[in-house]
Amino acid sequence: MSPENCPALVLNADFRPLSYFPLSLWSWQDAVKAVFLERVNIVSEYDRVIRSPSLEMRLPSVISLKEFVPAERRPAFTRFNVFLRDRFVCQYCGGGYPAHDLTFDHIVPRSRGGRTTWCNVVTACGCCNLAKGNRTPGEAKMFPRHGAFEPSARVLQENGRGFPPNFLHESWRDFLYWDSELEPA
Numbered sequence: 001m002s003p004e005n006c007p008a009l010v011l012n013a014d015f016r017p018l019s020y021f022p023l024s025l026w027s028w029q030d031a032v033k034a035v036f037l038e039r040v041n042i043v044s045e046y047d048r049v050i051r052s053p054s055l056e057m058r059l060p061s062v063i064s065l066k067e068f069v070p071a072e073r074r075p076a077f078t079r080f081n082v083f084l085r086d087r088f089v090c091q092y093c094g095g096g097y098p099a100h101d102l103t104f105d106h107i108v109p110r111s112r113g114g115r116t117t118w119c120n121v122v123t124a125c126g127c128c129n130l131a132k133g134n135r136t137p138g139e140a141k142m143f144p145r146h147g148a149f150e151p152s153a154r155v156l157q158e159n160g161r162g163f164p165p166n167f168l169h170e171s172w173r174d175f176l177y178w179d180s181e182l183e184p185a
């Protein structure tokens with residue numbers, strides 16, 4: 001296995017991922033550097049070994065920060081975070097789509113004085129966005145399923161848990177809990 005395929009899952013000091021979506025992963029180089037700077041603890045390792053004249057070590061597969069990093073209280077207002085708030089679901093037809101098929105819709109159109117803010121922007125698929133056009137929800141008879149609101153970092157973090165990445169190393173599973181319903185042993 002190439003070291004390039006050995007990213008490390010980065011946990012906060014409370015052993016929860018720094019970020020669920022996108023999942024917080026560091027390249028093996030960054031992970032090893034952080035180990036030597038004593039900024040992280042190694043929680044789990046790959047079988048893959050790297051060697052230099054003075055050193056031999058197994059690549060870390062899970063690391064945890066020694067110092068807790070608090071979540072940002074106010075998430076950045078970005079397209080991605082709007083989609084994440086709305087769980088990648090079109091707020092008009094209820095369909096789920098990958099990010100590249102989604103747009104964002106101004107509930108009150110900009111041409112009617114609507115602003116580009118958390119409270120006036122929702123996730124919409126291309127069809128619904130086109131169908132609604134420059135009309136208000138009342139005129140178009142299209143109403144967003146959930147209101148537009150400024151989400152907390154916690155809400156985005158929780159929503160992110162619903163989107164597991166394509167690749168999961170087995171050593172990461174204990175820290176991710178993608179299936180929130182754990183089977184009793």
Ligand SMILES: [Zn+2]
Pocket residue numbers: 090091092093094095124125126127128129
């Ligand atoms: Zn739609």
